[in-house]
Amino acid sequence: MSRVVIVGGGWAGCAAALAARQAGAREVIVLERADSLLGTGLVGGIMRNNGRYTAAEEMIALGAGTLFEVCDRTTRHRDIEFPGHKHASLYDVSFIEKAVRDCLLERGVEIWLLSRVAGLSRRNGSITAISLENATAVEADVFIDTTGSFGPQSFCTEFGNGCVMCIARCPTFGPRVSLTGLAGIAEKQGKKADGSIGAMSGSCEFGKESVDPGLVRELEEKGVLVIPMSRHLVHEEKLGAKCCQQYASAEYAQNVILLDTGRVKLMTSHLPLDQLQQVPGLGNVRYDDPYAGTVGNSMRFAALSPRDDAMQVQGEVDNLFCGGEKAGLLVGHTEAIVTGALAGHNAVRKSAGRELLELPDSLAVGDAVSYVRQRMQTEEGMREKYTFSGAVYFERMKARGLYTTDKAAIATRVAASGLAGVFHQPVN
Amino acid sequence: MAYMISCECINCSACEYECPVRAIAPGPSQFTIDAGVCVECDGYFPLPRCVYACPVNACAPARESYLVKMRSLASRGAAPLRLTPVQTQTSP
Incomplete structure (x- = not known):
């Protein structure tokens, strides 16, 4: 069976790795440029708020629930409310990376840290190998781009307030490298509400x-x-x-x-x-992330891959998939796990010559993948951000009757789609 | 001896535009000077043009100590840190 190489070890890359192993990939390698997995997930924490609860439960019923279970195990607070958000869980950012890393290693995923990709070689319309900064070549049957959308520093300089020393740590580990970009495929840039490029974390x-x-x-x-x-x-x-x-x-x-x-x-x-520091109780506070929080935060949506609803990148190569923020303006850990898992599963289907899986719009996760792709074809759609937890997409979820916290109803809905446990089944 | 661009570079491209011998090109994370092409603006300008153009003082006479260290920083271009799956694992 196949060998899958995933570039980018954030939530999407980790979800892709697990899904690829579940689908039966012989060898799965996650390449991460920094010294730890999870990327922006290292400074995140919010799960299961509003429609993310529904999406998480759908993914569990579809058989891709491992990372949600890891989050639940490291959760500090369950079922809390804050303005505009209900039934949120907060995972502990101090413990989540090790928990996810162990989970991947236990399930047969190989992790390469300090592995920044620098080049790509291809033959007959397929990517054959990628090379790291130290010139190591890594070959695979299928590649997945989960490189995210922030950096390099010059992007933060041009569209934000300069390098704010965020969790990306570009000066140390080198700026993000887009696999889609290396393949020569044109990428899109997200816009702010006023039409200018990028968005600030x-x-x-x-x-x-x-x-x-x-x-x-x-x-x-x-x-x-x-x-x-x-x-x-x-x-x-x-x-x-x-x-x-x-x-x-x-x-x-x-x-x-x-x-x-x-x-x-x-x-x-x-x-x-x-x-x-003028806020009562915060008189001695200092920013720990980003270190220069006084002036702002990192800029994102620098480079989004054109893709279809099976998460395959559309362009001159036939064995590249994408997930996470790279795959469009679908923001958040939950969203990255959804698109990443679908990319990982389909990578194995692709290498086995099988038909790719698309999730139906009777499920929130399927509807979101397809809806966001369509919205990104329009200028106004590029100015929005989409998430199960609020703004325009949560409104759509509610309007379409997809939002619920009833686990039994979600399991029934997934069973009716005929896809219960689909991510568990090896592709052969 | 050539000039170099240090990591203070903010990727503004001013030096590339000004260089009379086209020794400067964008790299993966910053602009770099090709030491084999750079003539320190000898015969072109009294002050090297990149030094004149750079808004953040990133262009300076090349220092071997800096260039060697830059190449050898552990996190850039070193061998990957490979974590292999737990041996006791059974089926995926």
Whole structure:
């Protein structure tokens, strides 16, 4: 059976690796440019809020639930509410990477860290191998591009506020390299609401030791704190630039919203440190992610792959798939796991010469993959961001009757599609 | 001796445009000067043109100590750190 190489070890890449192994790939290698897996997932944490609950349960019923179970095991808070969001889970960002890494290794996935891709060779319309910065060549039958959409630094310089020293750590590990780009396939760039290119990552983090102990106790107990800000500190104009439009209502500008993800996650758009320190209880606070949180955050949506609903990249090569943010304006960990798993499964189908799997629009996960692809064909669609947890796509989920937290109903829906456990079944 | 561009480079391309002998090209993460082509603007300009153009002082006379270290940074171009699957694993 096949050998699948995945470039990018974020949530999408990890989901693709597990799905490829489940589908029967003989050898699966994840190449990650940095020293740890998960990428932006290292500073994330929010799962199962609003429609993400439905999407997670659909993926579990489809047989691709492993990573959701890992998240559930490292969850600090379950079923919490914060403005605009219900029944969220928060995984612990301190423990999640090791948990995911162990999960992949236990399931036969090989992980190469410090492995930045530098080149690509092809023959007869197929990619035959990719080469790393140290000139090691890695051959495979099928490749998956889960390289994300942030970086290089010059992108943050041109469209954001410069390098803010975010979790991407481009200066150390080198900027993101797009496999789709190396293959010479034209990529798209996402837009802000005002039409300018890119979108700014929303949340920031700081360590608990710099926060008032009383506030930390309350945060650890409830999982969430909402602290109203003085009028002079409110910057509503920043909301339009955010990646995560589900966290861009006025409440996120008027309050300091904090979540307990092991560290303290600030859901309000970046604030200059001197202003943040005027918030009661945050007098000694300093940014831990990004280190230069005073001026902003990293810029994303630099390079999106053209793809079909089976996650195959459309272009001059026939053995390239994509997942995660690379695959379009579908933002979030849950969304990356969905598109990544589909890419990993279809990579094995492709190498076995089988028909590719498309998820039906009777499921939220299938509808989202297809809807976002269609929306990205339009100029206005490129200015939106899509997620199961809010903004336009959650509205569509509700309007189409797809949003539910009833696990039995979701299992029935998946069974009716004839795809229950499809990701579990080896392709042969 | 040639000139070099340090990692302060912000990829603005001003130096590439100004270089009279076209010794400068964009690299994977920053612009670089081809030491075999660079003539330090000898006979062209009193001050090397890249030094004149660079807004962040990233162009400087090449220092072997810097170039050697840059090439050998562990995280860039070193052998990958390979984590192999747990041996006891059964079927996927």
